[in-house]
Amino acid sequence: MSEIAPSPATNRPSTPPDAKIDHAASLRYWNSVPANAHVMLGMLGQYPWYTRIDLRGSKTFLNKVRRLIPDCPTEGKLGRGVDCGAGVGRVTEGLLSQVCTTVDAVEPVEKFTQVMRDSVLKRDGVVGEIYTMGLEDWTPERQYDLIWTQFCVGHLTDRQLVEYFVRCREALTATGVLVVKENQSTDPKGEDMYDDEDSSVTRTDEKFRNLFKESGLSVLASELQLGFPKNFRLLPVRFYALRPV
Ligand SMILES: C[S@@+](CC[C@H](N)C(=O)[O-])C[C@H]1O[C@@H](n2cnc3c(N)ncnc32)[C@H](O)[C@@H]1O
Structure with a gap:
C-alpha cells in the first residue's frame, strides 16, 4: 500500500485498491499453482486442519441460515447449488455435494475445472454444469437454492462485484440464499488491501456491506469463522448470508 499516494483532502489512497486488479495477472498466478485440493488454500495448503475447520464452520453456518429463511426446508438436501470461484472443487466436495442434489x-x-470434470462427483451426476470463466463474465442460466x-x-x-451480486440476486429461488465467505482486511487505516501476488483485493466488512446494499441484498446473518489457531495470525474470515431486499 505504501506506493499509493494519499490524497490531501481525504487522507485516503488516491487510487482505490480494486483499480489495480489485473485479471490476466490473476490467471497467470492461478495457472502457476498445481491443480490439487491442498494448494487451493495458498500458503495454508500444507495444513489439512485448515480446510477441516473451514468446512465444519460452513456446515454449521448454513444449517443456522436455513432455519432463518421462511419456508426453506431445514432437513434434507436443497435442490441446485453453485460453487463460484470453485478452484478444483474443494467446497463442492466437502460441503455443497452433501447439502445440494446438484x-x-x-x-x-x-x-x-478439468479436475472437477474428471471427478467421481461429475461422473455420478452430482456436479452439473461447469463454467470455465470468471465470475465477472458469468450470467446464471438457472435458478439456485444456494x-x-x-x-x-x-x-x-467493486463494480464487477456489484454486477455479479445483482445477477446472483436475480438467480435465487424463492427460498434461495447467496453465501459469501471471504477474508477481511486488517488494514490499520480501514482500507481494502491490494495483494500483488495474485492481483486481488481483501475488503473491509464495511466495504462488503456497502456493496451488498448497492446490489439490493440484505444481510440475513453474518459471523466470523471461529476455530483457527491464533498463532498462525490468519486474516479474519467472515460469512455473509444474503437475500434479496
Ligand atoms: C483461494 S482459491 C479458492 C477456491 C475455492 N473457492 C476454495 O475455497 O477452495 C481462489 C480461486 O479463485 C479463482 N479465480 C481467479 N480469478 C477469478 C475470477 N475472476 N472469478 C472467479 N474465480 C476466480 C482462482 O482460479 C482460484 O481457483
Whole structure:
C-alpha cells in the first residue's frame, strides 16, 4: 500500500485498491499453482486442519441460515447449488455435494475445472454444469437454492462485484440464499488491501456491506469463522448470508 499516494483532502489512497486488479495477472498466478485440493488454500495448503475447520464452520453456518429463511426446508438436501470461484472443487466436495442434489461450478482456470470434470462427483451426476470463466463474465442460466462464493471475490473490482451480486440476486429461488465467505482486511487505516501476488483485493466488512446494499441484498446473518489457531495470525474470515431486499 505504501506506493499509493494519499490524497490531501481525504487522507485516503488516491487510487482505490480494486483499480489495480489485473485479471490476466490473476490467471497467470492461478495457472502457476498445481491443480490439487491442498494448494487451493495458498500458503495454508500444507495444513489439512485448515480446510477441516473451514468446512465444519460452513456446515454449521448454513444449517443456522436455513432455519432463518421462511419456508426453506431445514432437513434434507436443497435442490441446485453453485460453487463460484470453485478452484478444483474443494467446497463442492466437502460441503455443497452433501447439502445440494446438484452442484454447478464456475471457475476461470481450465486445469482446475478439468479436475472437477474428471471427478467421481461429475461422473455420478452430482456436479452439473461447469463454467470455465470468471465470475465477472458469468450470467446464471438457472435458478439456485444456494450460491456459494468463497475466497475468490477479491479478483473482481467493486463494480464487477456489484454486477455479479445483482445477477446472483436475480438467480435465487424463492427460498434461495447467496453465501459469501471471504477474508477481511486488517488494514490499520480501514482500507481494502491490494495483494500483488495474485492481483486481488481483501475488503473491509464495511466495504462488503456497502456493496451488498448497492446490489439490493440484505444481510440475513453474518459471523466470523471461529476455530483457527491464533498463532498462525490468519486474516479474519467472515460469512455473509444474503437475500434479496
Ligand atoms: C483461494 S482459491 C479458492 C477456491 C475455492 N473457492 C476454495 O475455497 O477452495 C481462489 C480461486 O479463485 C479463482 N479465480 C481467479 N480469478 C477469478 C475470477 N475472476 N472469478 C472467479 N474465480 C476466480 C482462482 O482460479 C482460484 O481457483
